[in-house]
Amino acid sequence: DADVTQTPRNRITKTGKRIMLECSQTKGHDRMYWYRQDPGLGLRLIYYSFDVKDINKGEISDGYSVSRQAQAKFSLSLESAIPNQTALYFCATSNSGREADTQYFGPGTRLTVL
């Protein structure tokens, strides 16, 4: 079984719709992250969370919100999707106390906003 899972894997939606992407992990890591990846650009950080009570904005948080429902679950919401949010979205986890805080990625969600 995968250590970091994301649902859905693919989603096509229309402008203005509310979308939620979910991430779950069984690695027991305390830190979780949401990134988006666009062609020709590096992975860019949207939000990150160091524990259940800690949520922080990344470099491109506008238009997104997150919820850390439990240590193992971190969801990303697009309140009103727009076409330039079409991208590949990755969730990642890391352990602050071990493995040099290396981040491990989920399989990704391909989101298309029409």
Add this chain to the structure above:
Amino acid sequence: GQNIDQPTEMTATEGAIVQINCTYQTSGFNGLFWYQQHAGEAPTFLSYNVLDGLEEKGRFSSFLSRSKGYSYLLLKELQMKDSASYLCAVRAFQSGGYNKLIFGAGTRLAVHP
């Protein structure tokens, strides 16, 4: 500012050796990672350097020179399955105690028979 540069594309022959370079300019440098990413898939961790020198792990090695802001990933005995993008990522210490991971755009490597 913070900047990471790596070549956009490289090609190599099966069985050969290829070196993928990465240069960076960041404040608060606190380590450098290399990830492999096959098209449409998740990045997977390859290597981590925080001190100067070479780290070897099987067919893959990674080198770091902090004074030069330079790293490379060396892939030996190339196989067709090594065709992928290779992402250089620098960890930089931020005020407030957070280590931010900054990714380069990636180098797309094509291995030919």
